[in-house]
Amino acid sequence: MANGWKRETKHPKLLSSKPLLLLLFLTISLLFFFFFFSSRSPSNPNLTSISKPIIQTQIPNYPIPPYDCLKSPQAYPVVANTVEKLKYPFLFSLSDFGSLPDKPHKNIVRLLKGKPFRKPDISATIQGLLEGMKGKNGLVVDVGANVGMASFAAAVMGFRVLAFEPVFENLQRICDGIWFNKVGDLVTVFEAAVSDRIGNITFHKLVGRLDNSAVSATGAKLAFNSNEEIAVQVRTIPLGELIPDSEPVLLLKIDVQGWEYHVLKGALKLLSRKKGEAPYLIYEEDERLLQASNSSAREIRDFLKSVGYYHCNQHGTDAHCTKE
Numbered sequence: 001m002a003n004g005w006k007r008e009t010k011h012p013k014l015l016s017s018k019p020l021l022l023l024l025f026l027t028i029s030l031l032f033f034f035f036f037f038s039s040r041s042p043s044n045p046n047l048t049s050i051s052k053p054i055i056q057t058q059i060p061n062y063p064i065p066p067y068d069c070l071k072s073p074q075a076y077p078v079v080a081n082t083v084e085k086l087k088y089p090f091l092f093s094l095s096d097f098g099s100l101p102d103k104p105h106k107n108i109v110r111l112l113k114g115k116p117f118r119k120p121d122i123s124a125t126i127q128g129l130l131e132g133m134k135g136k137n138g139l140v141v142d143v144g145a146n147v148g149m150a151s152f153a154a155a156v157m158g159f160r161v162l163a164f165e166p167v168f169e170n171l172q173r174i175c176d177g178i179w180f181n182k183v184g185d186l187v188t189v190f191e192a193a194v195s196d197r198i199g200n201i202t203f204h205k206l207v208g209r210l211d212n213s214a215v216s217a218t219g220a221k222l223a224f225n226s227n228e229e230i231a232v233q234v235r236t237i238p239l240g241e242l243i244p245d246s247e248p249v250l251l252l253k254i255d256v257q258g259w260e261y262h263v264l265k266g267a268l269k270l271l272s273r274k275k276g277e278a279p280y281l282i283y284e285e286d287e288r289l290l291q292a293s294n295s296s297a298r299e300i301r302d303f304l305k306s307v308g309y310y311h312c313n314q315h316g317t318d319a320h321c322t323k324e
Helices: 002-010 017-039 048-054 106-112 121-131 149-155 168-181 260-266 287-292 297-306
Strands: 080-083 090-093 139-143 160-164 187-190 199-206 229-237 249-254 280-284 311-315 318-322
Touching (some): 168 187, 249 260, 297 318
Antiparallel strands (some): 080 090, 199 229
């Protein structure tokens, strides 16, 4: 029996090919998951892993530099959802997830409950308008971009977008969305508030509801008096200083919590373009917010008529204006 045991040990039974392949597969899988999740950890916040999708090959010589998503600390946690029931659906990154207010934002609540995200009106509106402009060359300008709903609605259709957003936390979410939707070659972001002059201005952020941040402290807290307000200094720039006369603009969307009149005044050259070259205009016309910024709907309408925008229709709190 001893000799028999020795003979068995000289020629041990090898594992069959199937277990070996399974072991190899599991090893490779573990290495892959370890590398993937370690690269996404908060200890490595820079978005270096997404350099290829969001680097633009040709960046125009803008008077202020575009926001660099590659150098921005990554938003954390990153929670994405799909805006459904659109002809051109897209992904977006939820804002305010890291610091929930007393009554969490309804979209976050829906996500936590596993419910689909209801399409926001602006996304459907933007895509409906741009559907009739497909094939035309020109920019979509998104002033008050927030987390990029209007910007991505346009970009996934193939339109070039200039997005302006002064709130840093929202900029992080826009960068997330640029990566999710692979539209870095179409979306250029500026960390700035659009106004009627170059400089700086005090901007009021509303903790837990960054979509209601505004130049006016009264406007920021109009609907959410219980939320904490933080005053910060942000850069301002007029659209007339940034968009050259030679650059066609198809659509200008403005949602800046009552600062619309100042944005429009700074876009005088753009809005003064002749019929057929002036952009389709969408702006929020909320009388309470406008009064908080010492302007009014009538003042805006008079200004628009002075540059040829005689046709304005009301869609909820938004006004749609054209020169046709």
